Every structure is written in C-alpha cells, then in structure tokens.
Amino acid sequence: MTDLATPTPSAAPKVIPVGRTRVIGYITAGLGLFVLLAFGLGSSGNAHSVLTFTPVNTSTNAPWSIGALTVLTRYWNMAAGLIAIAIGVHMIVRRPAKGAMVRFGVAAILFLFALLLWAGRDPGPSQGLHVNLTSILIGSSALAMVLIYGALSGIMCERAGVVNIAIEGQFIGGAFFGSVIASTTNNFLLATLAGAVAGALLGLVLAFLSLRYLSDQIIVGVVLVTMMSSLSSYLNLQVLSPYPNLNTGNLASNIAIPLLYKIPIIGPVFFNQSGFFYFMIVLVSLISFGLFKTRWGLRVRAVGEHPKAAESVGINVIRTRYINVVLGVAIAGVGGVAFMASQGAFQVGYTSGLGYVALAALIFGRWRPSGAVSAGVLFGISAYLALNLQTYNIPISTEILGMFPYLITIAVVAGLVGRVRPPAADGQPYKRD
Amino acid sequence: MTENMADVLAQADPGSPVERRSLWTRFSSKSPVVLALLALVLGFLIGALVIIFSTNTVLDAWRGIFSSWGAPGHALKVTFDNVGAAYRAMFTGSVFDPSQFWHSIATGKQWDNTLTPLSETLTYATPLIIASIAVGIAFQTGIFNIGANGQAIMGGIAGASIGSMINMPAIVHIPLTLAAGIVGGMVAGSIPGFLKAYTGAHEVIVTLMLNYVIAFFLVFVLLSTPFQLPGQSNDISRTMHSSAQLAPLFGAASGLRVSYGIFIAAAVVYFAWWFLERSSLGFDFRITGNNPNAARASGINARRVIVVVFLISGGLAGLAGVVQVSSTTHYVDGNFLIGSAGIGFTAITVALLGRNRPMGIVWGSLLFAALGVGGRNMQAATGIPLDLATIIQSVVVLFVATPVLVKEIFRLRSSSAQGIQLATKGWGS
Numbered sequence: 001m002t003d004l005a006t007p008t009p010s011a012a013p014k015v016i017p018v019g020r021t022r023v024i025g026y027i028t029a030g031l032g033l034f035v036l037l038a039f040g041l042g043s044s045g046n047a048h049s050v051l052t053f054t055p056v057n058t059s060t061n062a063p064w065s066i067g068a069l070t071v072l073t074r075y076w077n078m079a080a081g082l083i084a085i086a087i088g089v090h091m092i093v094r095r096p097a098k099g100a101m102v103r104f105g106v107a108a109i110l111f112l113f114a115l116l117l118w119a120g121r122d123p124g125p126s127q128g129l130h131v132n133l134t135s136i137l138i139g140s141s142a143l144a145m146v147l148i149y150g151a152l153s154g155i156m157c158e159r160a161g162v163v164n165i166a167i168e169g170q171f172i173g174g175a176f177f178g179s180v181i182a183s184t185t186n187n188f189l190l191a192t193l194a195g196a197v198a199g200a201l202l203g204l205v206l207a208f209l210s211l212r213y214l215s216d217q218i219i220v221g222v223v224l225v226t227m228m229s230s231l232s233s234y235l236n237l238q239v240l241s242p243y244p245n246l247n248t249g250n251l252a253s254n255i256a257i258p259l260l261y262k263i264p265i266i267g268p269v270f271f272n273q274s275g276f277f278y279f280m281i282v283l284v285s286l287i288s289f290g291l292f293k294t295r296w297g298l299r300v301r302a303v304g305e306h307p308k309a310a311e312s313v314g315i316n317v318i319r320t321r322y323i324n325v326v327l328g329v330a331i332a333g334v335g336g337v338a339f340m341a342s343q344g345a346f347q348v349g350y351t352s353g354l355g356y357v358a359l360a361a362l363i364f365g366r367w368r369p370s371g372a373v374s375a376g377v378l379f380g381i382s383a384y385l386a387l388n389l390q391t392y393n394i395p396i397s398t399e400i401l402g403m404f405p406y407l408i409t410i411a412v413v414a415g416l417v418g419r420v421r422p423p424a425a426d427g428q429p430y431k432r433d
Numbered sequence: 434m435t436e437n438m439a440d441v442l443a444q445a446d447p448g449s450p451v452e453r454r455s456l457w458t459r460f461s462s463k464s465p466v467v468l469a470l471l472a473l474v475l476g477f478l479i480g481a482l483v484i485i486f487s488t489n490t491v492l493d494a495w496r497g498i499f500s501s502w503g504a505p506g507h508a509l510k511v512t513f514d515n516v517g518a519a520y521r522a523m524f525t526g527s528v529f530d531p532s533q534f535w536h537s538i539a540t541g542k543q544w545d546n547t548l549t550p551l552s553e554t555l556t557y558a559t560p561l562i563i564a565s566i567a568v569g570i571a572f573q574t575g576i577f578n579i580g581a582n583g584q585a586i587m588g589g590i591a592g593a594s595i596g597s598m599i600n601m602p603a604i605v606h607i608p609l610t611l612a613a614g615i616v617g618g619m620v621a622g623s624i625p626g627f628l629k630a631y632t633g634a635h636e637v638i639v640t641l642m643l644n645y646v647i648a649f650f651l652v653f654v655l656l657s658t659p660f661q662l663p664g665q666s667n668d669i670s671r672t673m674h675s676s677a678q679l680a681p682l683f684g685a686a687s688g689l690r691v692s693y694g695i696f697i698a699a700a701v702v703y704f705a706w707w708f709l710e711r712s713s714l715g716f717d718f719r720i721t722g723n724n725p726n727a728a729r730a731s732g733i734n735a736r737r738v739i740v741v742v743f744l745i746s747g748g749l750a751g752l753a754g755v756v757q758v759s760s761t762t763h764y765v766d767g768n769f770l771i772g773s774a775g776i777g778f779t780a781i782t783v784a785l786l787g788r789n790r791p792m793g794i795v796w797g798s799l800l801f802a803a804l805g806v807g808g809r810n811m812q813a814a815t816g817i818p819l820d821l822a823t824i825i826q827s828v829v830v831l832f833v834a835t836p837v838l839v840k841e842i843f844r845l846r847s848s849s850a851q852g853i854q855l856a857t858k859g860w861g862s
Binding site for chain 2: 165209213214215216218219220222223224226227230231233234235237238239349352353356357359360363397399400402403406407409410413414
C-alpha cells in the first residue's frame with residue numbers, strides 16, 4: 001500500500017473481531033470434518049469413483065492422453081477430510097499471521113473434490129458417471145473469466161476511490177450490445193469493442209454523477225443496475241424478439257496455442273480458450289503491473305487513499321477518477337461480451353447476479369488483481385459445480401444447489417475475508433477546496 | 434438534519450440580494466416536491482426517447498424526413514402519436530379514463546369500470562408503501578437494505594402458510610397471518626443485521642445475495658409437500674382461507690380489488706412517523722444515520738442499532754409481502770415478487786424519491802404504483818413493454834439523487850443543493 005495512506009479521520013473504526021484466523025480455522029476444520037464423515041465414511045468401503053482427464057468434446061486431438069483413474073472413494077475422501085482438518089487445527093493452534101485465506105481456499109477445493117468423488121461413486125446413485133476433471137475445469141474457467149473481468153473493473157474504479165457496485169448492469173449492457181454486434185457482423189473483435197464502448201458510456205454516467213454532482217455512488221450504482229436490467233428487457237422484447245437474427249448467440253471459437261494446448265489437463269484449460277480468456281490474462285498482468293510498479297499506479301492509489309494529499313502534490317484527482325472509472329467500466333463491458341460469447345444468445349437476467357459475485361471476489365481478493373484471480377477461480381469453480389452437479393443423482397435438490405454460490409459469497413463477505421481494508425477514500429465524494 | 438441546517442442558514446440572511454429572485458425560483462430551489470416533479474418530467478422525456486428509438490414506424494418516418502415537404506411534419510406527428518398513445522394508455526390505465534367516465538355519467542352505470550384504474554393503483558401502492566417505509570427507515574439510519582424484496586418474499590411465504598394451513602376465525606387469523614409475515618421478514622432481515630453488526634460484512638452485498646438465495650428458497654418451499662397445492666406439480670402454494678384474506682374494501686361484488694390493506698399501510702406510515710420523530714430509539718437511529726461519530730460519542734450502541742433497524746426493516750418488508758399475498762392473489766407461486774413484480778426493488782427507488790420521509794414515501798408510492806399499473810395497460814394497449822415504466826422510475830431516481838443536475842438542466846438557482854445524503858459511504862463501516 002502507499003505510504004500516503006493515513007486513514008482519514010472520518011473513517012469509522014471497523015468491527016473486526018479479534019482472532020479471526022481462529023474463526024477461519026474452525027470453519028476449515030468443520031469443513032474437513034464434514035468431508036470425513038459425509039463423503040468419506042458416508043460412502044461404502046468398496047465404492048470407487050472414476051476420474052477422467054480427456055475433455056468430452058475432444059477437438060484438441062492430443063497425441064497422448066491420460067487414461068481414467070479409478071480411486072477408492074472412501075479412503076481418498078477420508079484423506080481429503082483429514083488434510084482439511086489438519087489445516088484448520090493448525091490455524092486454530094498456531095494462528096499464522098498470513099495466508100489464512102489461501103489455506104481456506106485449499107480446504108474449499110478439497111471439499112469440492114471430495115463432493116465430486118462422492119457424487120460419482122460407483123455402487124451409488126449415479127453409477128457409470130465419470131468425474132471428468134478437465135471438463136469441469138474448462139466449464140469453471142468460463143465463469144471464473146467473467147468474474148475476473150468484473151473484479152478487475154471494480155479494482156480500476158475503487159483503487160481510484162469510486163465504488164462501482166453496478167458491475168451487474170455493465171455485464172448486462174456489454175452482453176446485450178456484444179450479442180447484437182456479434183450476431184450481425186460475426187466478428188468478436190467488433191463485439192468486444194461494442195461492449196467496451198457500452199461499458200465506457202455507463203462508466204461515464206457513473207463518473208459524471210458521482211464526481212461532478214457528488215451523488216451517492218452506491219445509490220447511483222444500484223439504480224444503474226435496475227435501469228440496465230429493465231432497459232435490456234425492454235429492448236429484448238422490442239428489438240431482439242422481432243429480429244431474431246440480431247441475437248443468434250454464436251459462441252466465440254477457441255484459439256489453440258500451438259504445442260501447448262496438447263499438454264494434458266493444463267492444455268485444454270489454459271491454452272485452448274477463446275480470445276477473451278487470453279485478453280483477461282493480459283489485462284490482469286497489465287493492471288497488476290500498472291498499479292504497483294508504475295507512476296500511473298502510484299498516482300491512482302494515492303487518489304484512492306488520500307485525494308487531498310494527491311491533489312497537493314499536483315495530481316488531478318477528478319481527472320484520474322474519470323479516466324479510471326471509464327476504463328474500468330469498459331472492462332466490465334468486455335466481461336459482459338465474454339459472458340455472452342461463452343454462454344450463448346442474450347437472455348433477460350441470464351447474468352443472474354454474477355456482477356455482484358464479482359464484487360465479492362474483488363473484496364475477497366483485497367482490491368488486488370492477483371487476489372481477484374484466486375477469488376474468481378474459487379467462485380467460478382463453486383458456481384460451475386452448483387449449476388452442474390444436477391447431472392449427478394445426488395440427494396440435494398436443484399434449488400438448494402442453486403443457492404450455493406450466493407451463500408458462499410455471503411460467507412466470504414461476512415467474515416472469512418479477514419481484515420479487509422478498502423482504499424481509504426473509496427466511495428467518498430471529493431470536492432476540490 | 435442537514436435539511437434543517439440548510440433552512441436555518443437560508444433564513445439567516447433573508448435580505449441578501451441573491452435571495453431576491455422571482456417567487457417561482459425561490460420556491461423551486463428549495464422544494465423537494467418541485468425537484469421530484471422536474472425529475473419526473475425528465476424521466477418521461479427519456480422514456481419518450483426510448484420509445485422513439487425502438488419503434489419502427491417512428492424511425493421510418495424520421496428516415497424519410499427529406500423525401501417531401503410534408504415529411505418533417507409527418508414525422509413529428511407520428512412521433513407524438515406513438516409516444517402520446519403510450520403515455521395516454523399509462524394515464525388511463527392508472528388514474529382515470531375520461532371516455533369511461535363520461536359513459537358512466539351519461540348512463541349512470543359501470544362506475545366500477547371508471548374506478549378500476551384508481552383501485553388498481555391503490556392495490557399496487559398498498560404493499561409498496563409498507564415496503565418503502567421499510568427501506569426508508571433503514572436509509573434514515575444510514576443502512577442500505579436492498580434485501581427488502583427477499584424479506585417480502587419470506588413474509589409472503591410465512592403468511593401464506595399460516596393463512597392456508599390453519600383454520601380459525603378471521604378476527605384471530607388475520608392478525609396471526611400478518612404477524613407470521615412480519616416474523617418471516619424479520620428472520621430474513623436478521624441475517625444481514627447480525628452479520629453487519631458482528632462481522633462488519635457490508636449489508637449491500639449480503640442483502641443482494643440473500644435475494645438470490647431466497648428466490649431459490651421460494652421455489653424449494655413451493656415444491657415441498659406441506660406447502661404445495663395438493664395435486665399440483667407446479668411451484669404453486671395452497672390458497673389462503675378466506676378468514677386470512679384481506680377483503681376488498683367495497684365488497685367482492687364490486688370487482689374493485691383495493692382492500693382493507695390500505696389501513697395497514699396507513700398504520701405503518703403513522704408508526705414510521707411516530708418512530709422516527711417521537712420515539713427515543715428512532716432518534717438514536719437518525720443520529721446514527723446522520724453522524725455515526727456523534728452517535729458513538731453520545732453512547733449509542735452501534736451494534737444494537739444495526740440489528741434492531743434490520744429487524745424493523747425486515748419485519749415491515751415481510752408485512753408488505755404478506756399484505757400483497759392476502760389482498761391480491763391469496764397464494765404464492767414461483768413468480769411471486771420476481772422480476773418486474775419485485776416491489777422490494779421499486780421500494781428502494783420510492784424511498785429515495787420520498788426522501789425517506791413517511792409522507793414523501795406515500796406520494797412516491799402512489800406515483801410509482803400508477804407508473805407500474807399504467808405500464809401494464811400501456812403494454813396491453815400499445816405493445817410497448819412494461820419495462821418502460823421501470824426505466825422511467827430509475828431515471829427519475831437518478832435525477833432525484835443529483836438535484837444539482839436537475840437544477841442546471843432547468844436553469845434554476847442551485848443554492849441549497851442538498852442531494853440525498855446517506856451514510857453508505859464505501860465498504861469500511
């Protein structure tokens with residue numbers, strides 16, 4: 001963080017319980033215990049699960065593949081549970097100063113893995129269903145990508161001190177205009193540009209109202225989401241329904257990176273993706289480098305932490321915020337196009353709160369691009385599994401599964417995050433004296 | 434508080450030359466009502482633009498503007514015809530239809546048809562007022578309860594289950610049903626309340642996420658055996674017994690749906706006024722909203738305030754949900770308060786429009802209810818989607834939230850440029 005960051009006097013002391021690491025430790029250990037009892041001892045001793053690693057629609061044509069791996073469900077899950085318990089107990093006893101979230105993340109991944117093994121166990125309700133790890137990772141990566149776009153957008157805005165709660169609305173705008181342009185031109189570069197422009201315009205509205213007229217940024221954000229969802233529903237009925245060729249829902253084709261895409265597991269997940277995925281990686285590294293290693297980043301962070309001090313050394317606070325908000329929201333617009341390009345034709349309400357989950361990923365990732373990536377991956381996998389576990393005959397109803405991503409978001413925001421410290425001037429209107 | 438200060442400051446120098454403008458200017462630069470009306474005008478203008486840019490006949494007329502001398506006039510006429518038809522349908526569907534009125538005068542019959550639009554608006558406004566009060570009380574405490582919709586759904590579920598599963602006389606059943614709704618909303622409201630008070634989780638994200646969770650929960654409950662309408666496989670609940678329903682005000686034979694629920698709404702409005710203006714707890718709430726530091730310094734327990742305000746806000750939202758069920762459909766289905774029917778989301782905009790004051794909320798609710806009901810009529814009459822009403826509503830609120838912009842657009846003096854002041858600043862608190 002910048003050294004300028006003396007908290008402003010008005011910042012209320014935050015309610016942070018002492019020993020939160022311990023709380024996370026208890027939760028982690030509890031998760032492990034659940035895995036041990038339900039997924040480990042809960043599956044019979046002779047049950048086995050089959051893990052496969054070749055993607056289902058194998059266009060990759062790998063020269064060598066990994067065969068199916070058959071594991072004994074009970075003992076693998078017991079091991080996973082014991083590892084999670086060990087991590088939790090270590091956190092309770094030793095209270096490590098850092099890395100609580102990483103440890104929790106590992107336990108969460110173990111939990112999901114055990115859940116999959118348990119769901120696909122052979123003498124069990126869904127016999128013969130193999131757990132295709134690579135397919136799961138590919139499916140999750142699409143959601144994670146969108147979440148990371150959203151979180152990056154939030155980082156750009158909030159590091160400069162403007163709360164962007166309207167990521168959901170910007171996704172909708174990007175997806176809508178992206179779909180129209182992609183359907184008419186069949187050119188995803190143009191569609192991306194359209195999404196970015198739509199986002200930039202929305203960003204301009206947010207910046208204009210909150211910077212020039214000092215409106216409450218959260219109110220403006222919430223109202224913008226309402227407006228975008230009703231506007232998209234309106235235009236969907238008025239324009240897209242009569243002209244279905246404006247919304248054909250062509251998906252972005254994958255670009256395979258030569259040689260690398262043939263690596264098993266990693267290849268199809270990382271090197272055989274649409275252009276949006278690669279662009280996301282470029283953006284993450286650009287923003288990460290820019291924010292923490294360049295003069296521009298130092299200025300942005302100064303504006304977000306202590307605008308008065310920034311102004312006194314000659315930084316134009318308002319202009320910095322304008323630029324960051326417009327660029328940031330344009331990123332969210334591209335995220336909307338990316339969502340459309342991976343999910344298909346625009347439908348009203350099909351982002352289903354992903355923009356808010358991205359916001360939570362931003363907080364979980366502590367306003368850092370690298371954190372946003374890990375949060376996006378964790379949320380992406382859990383959201384994907386919640387949507388796709390229905391293929392297994394597990395005794396949990398669809399509706400309860402559907403709640404999972406949102407419940408996880410609440411849990412994360414509510415306290416797993418540990419000590420979050422947003423940019424000190426985040427959301428506070430700034431007026432030059 | 435800030436409002437009062439602005440008034441005091443304005444009265445302090447009545448003789449200053451700046452103040453000596455026309456009566457209109459002086460009036461308009463102070464009054465939030467005028468501000469809201471101007472925002473409404475802007476909302477309708479932008480709504481008209483949306484209609485123009487999405488209606489083919491209008492666009493075609495403008496495309497041919499250079500084809501003949503009469504074309505520009507024709508284009509203007511087509512524009513006014515289309516926009517006018519939409520807004521006329523909105524008005525006649527929600528307030529009053531002149532032709533129907535004259536028909537009733539001339540024949541002395543069908544007065545119920547004349548009164549139906551107003552009755553529908555009131556029916557829609559009744560739960561909206563309650564839900565908006567719920568949001569407004571939270572706002573006054575500096576808390577942003579976006580979860581009113583989910584809390585209302587929980588209230589509706591609880592109320593519908595008590596109303597349909599138990600048989601008892603109406604005098605006990607109705608209060609019990611309403612109480613169940615309040616408790617349902619409180620349960621949903623307590624989650625963000627406790628989380629914010631004890632972990633510092635920002636209420637905006639928690640309540641938003643809970644809305645999604647509750648939407649799933651609604652379907653889950655509706656498909657579960659004790660709640661589902663017997664013999665149905667759809668997500669629909671049992672119908673409430675007549676002893677638990679809020680009866681129509683003018684009898685079921687009149688065909689007018691406006692129910693006794695409006696008295697509940699009136700009681701809630703009075704309660705909110707009394708609570709915020711007269712009770713000591715309400716005073717604590719407002720202090721907390723206006724100046725958290727002063728509140729802490731004067732010994733107000735911030736955690737208790739947060740939890741209690743969420744209980745009250747959630748309870749009222751739940752009441753709105755149960756009033757909605759027991760005065761209109763009498764059952765809950767999978768679309769209950771989902772999408773454009775989500776009164777909890779409209780309530781946020783209404784609370785902002787009414788500046789979180791009980792009477793302001795009443796007027797705001799009536800206005801937005803008229804927009805919603807009229808929008809339905811507009812959709813039926815002209816085919817323009819109902820969503821236009823929501824677009825207009827959100828534009829209005831955006832402008833109400835930025836009074837300076839409205840004043841600049843209308844070239845009004847902008848001295849007491851107080852926007853909606855909230856304490857929802859950033860994530861930290």
